[in-house]
Amino acid sequence: MTNNPPSIIAIDGPAASGKSTLGRRLADALGYLFFDTGVMYRAVTWLALQRGMDLRDEAAVTMLAETTQIDVLPASKPDGRACDVIVEGRDITWETRRPEVDANVSVVAAYPGVRHAMSEQQRRIGQRGKVVMVGRDIGTVVLPEADLKIYLDASAHERARRRHEENRSRGAASDYDEILSKVRERDYIDSTRDVAPLKVADDAVVIDSDKLSADEVFEQVRRLCE
Numbered sequence: 001m002t003n004n005p006p007s008i009i010a011i012d013g014p015a016a017s018g019k020s021t022l023g024r025r026l027a028d029a030l031g032y033l034f035f036d037t038g039v040m041y042r043a044v045t046w047l048a049l050q051r052g053m054d055l056r057d058e059a060a061v062t063m064l065a066e067t068t069q070i071d072v073l074p075a076s077k078p079d080g081r082a083c084d085v086i087v088e089g090r091d092i093t094w095e096t097r098r099p100e101v102d103a104n105v106s107v108v109a110a111y112p113g114v115r116h117a118m119s120e121q122q123r124r125i126g127q128r129g130k131v132v133m134v135g136r137d138i139g140t141v142v143l144p145e146a147d148l149k150i151y152l153d154a155s156a157h158e159r160a161r162r163r164h165e166e167n168r169s170r171g172a173a174s175d176y177d178e179i180l181s182k183v184r185e186r187d188y189i190d191s192t193r194d195v196a197p198l199k200v201a202d203d204a205v206v207i208d209s210d211k212l213s214a215d216e217v218f219e220q221v222r223r224l225c226e
């Protein structure tokens with residue numbers, strides 16, 4: 001790639017728009033750290049469920065987020081993971097992908113205190129540079145000074161279709177209509193919350209991936225890096 005690529009790259013967009021695939025590939029190409037910030041909200045959600053907490057108890061969930069150390073480290077195993085998620089010394093990478101986490105994470109991510117605790121940690125890592133950070137509020141709130149901001153969009157239908165195909169290719173049971181309704185529900189919660197809602201940063205480049213392959217999206221962003 002180019003000799004002088006942007007150092008801090010923010011990629012935001014709705015669930016299942018292909019942000020992680022793009023971010024991972026870009027970070028690999030540039031030799032940068034890939035940081036998927038969604039895993040931090042997932043880790044808090046998993047831990048709260050594990051402890052049998054009532055997720056509607058905002059104060060308790062916030063306290064948990066403020067006092068738990070979540071480490072997001074480069075992947076230690078070639079099992080398809082993008083990174084290792086370690087909480088209290090335990091590798092919970094795959095636990096953060098469980099359906100009960102999917103179903104509850106938007107609620108946890110809407111709590112202002114939880115967001116504050118997570119954003120501080122993300123900011124500290126992002127400001128070191130040479131990073132591709134992926135999330136919902138990276139270009140708007142966490143790293144507004146990012147050198148390149150991408151907003152990767154796709155219609156709810158297309159995102160649900162991709163998830164459905166992914167499930168089927170893994171041999172997992174999958175219901176398209178159910179996936180579509182969950183995608184819409186998460187979009188709604190993520191984009192209407194009071195703090196740091198999902199929205200396009202003024203200076204972001206919007207890429208609509210509905211009619212683009214993963215390769216074509218990567219190619220567009222690679223050109224933007226030059």
Ligand code: DC
Nearest residue numbers: 037038039041105106109135136137
């Ligand atoms: O990208 P994901 O599906 O792993 O995100 C999980 C949840 O966390 C989702 O509800 C959006 C939220 N999230 C957020 O609010 N801010 C971020 N920077 C990243 C994720």
